[in-house]
Amino acid sequence: MRDALDSQLNERGLSPEAFSELMIRLLDRGVLCRDESQREAELYDRYLQVSELVEDYLSVLRIRVLHEPRFSLLRIFPPGAEVPGLADTDDSLSSGLRERLSQQEVALILVLRAEYDQALREGQIDEFGQVMLSLEALNLSCRNLLGRSLPEQQGERKALLRRLRQLRLIRSPSDAALDEGEAWLTIRPGIISLVTDSALAQLASAPTDDNDDLPAEDSH
Structure with a gap:
């Protein structure tokens, strides 16, 4: 799985370290907004570069992604969360991601x-x-x-x-x-x-x- 991911990242011109940095920031903060800071702009643009890989990675954890291109906003939701704009799921797991x-x-x-x-x-x-x-x-x-x-x-x-x-x-x-x-x-x-x-x-x-x-x- 790691080799397959590295291969796909290489095709998109992104290093595994840069992908890891993006995922850690997203899982830590739960949100990226492009106009918040230069740093968040860089990470948001990085997400656009590998958006399907990010979403595939998070789907394994049953984490859902809400991307609002109009506002250059990306937000993630833990399993079972009710998310405006996304279909409800039957996932009733409690999650350590919830705060x-x-x-x-x-x-x-x-x-x-x-x-x-x-x-x-x-x-x-x-x-x-x-x-x-x-x-x-x-x-x-x-x-x-x-x-x-x-x-x-x-x-x-x-x-x-x-x-x-x-x-x-x-x-x-x-x-x-x-x-x-x-x-x-x-x-x-x-x-x-x-x-x-x-x-x-x-x-x-x-x-x-x-x-x-x-x-x-x-x-x-």
Whole structure:
């Protein structure tokens, strides 16, 4: 199997070491977004070069790949995960690849998806499929949808936004900028591939008093 893989990589002009580096980064982060950094751009372009080999390799592990060329975004999902845009599977395996998100993270991701959908309906999307939102507006939306605000402690709030940046769901100012008056963040289109329509509908229909019981979602 290794010899066959090396042969196919050689045909595509990619070394086994470069392929290994791509797979390790993808399995470690779970997402690649070309416009995130020069490094991610290099790895994303490398994926395009050997996309079928990457997907074949991951399929052995029952890991599914969601590629959104419009946004130059690549995200992987562990076995059994519900993936918007991909057919459901009967795979019920629990997986060490799953990482439990906190209830705060789940709640904020759902609110961001609701804000993204509203901006989409109103045509407030830029040419890159992104939505600008002030931190004040996000805080208000959290109160309206969840019955609670963003964390009051700056350290906790910064950690929450930092986690969503790692998932490539938002762009936000540096931690220092968050201390200076009104801050804005950008909701990235990858939010659609992480939050299902059914989860969004559940948020819309649930009384705010019940939202403390939001289940922790699986990430990758």
